[in-house]
Amino acid sequence: MTKKMQFEKNIELSDKLATYLVSKKPFKNKKDKYTFVAFSAKDEILNRKNEELISQLIKEGKKVVKALQTSSKNTPWKFVFVN
């Protein structure tokens, strides 16, 4: 997968994730600044590329959250706090 494809797929995923975060407010009581890495429900190649981004973000001192897209309408995203 090229960086261009990764960028374009992630901009779409991030948009969906941000919409969810705004409408469902799963972190409304948390004040920290999080860095989200979105993982697709279907695109394994994208997910492998995105997994590679995490270690660098941790090195930068970011609080990383893996946002896992699901196929469920009720809970379209699950969150894993990496550090």
Added chain:
Amino acid sequence: MKKIQSSLISKIDEFILSESNKLIYIYEIKPTGKVIEVISVSLNIKVSKKWETIIYYDSTHGYMHRHRRIDLTTDDYIVDQEGVRQRGTRRRLLRWAIEDLKKNYIYYKRNFIKNNKMYLKRKNIQVDIY
């Protein structure tokens, strides 16, 4: 990116797009925590291990502006509304901003790199388009 002045609480989240690109959303939260709204979205790129905002949109004054970073040596932006959607709720305006970034990020990024060509050359810095 300049801090947004507000009596409400601002929350910042980052969304990684690739090794050298990320989006930053700023939400405005009422003290009750009940209302959360996106008030700004920016495209940030990595330049020599440092994240730099190159463009952001905000609707803090009720209508949307596009802020384009002039160069890497300053934190100054050109503010414009040319072709920027003005009417609608904040949510609709920010949705428009995301669509604009999706369509035009290459243009914005190439333009920014072009404007900083001499600086990047002098510092021997390579910037990935993606």
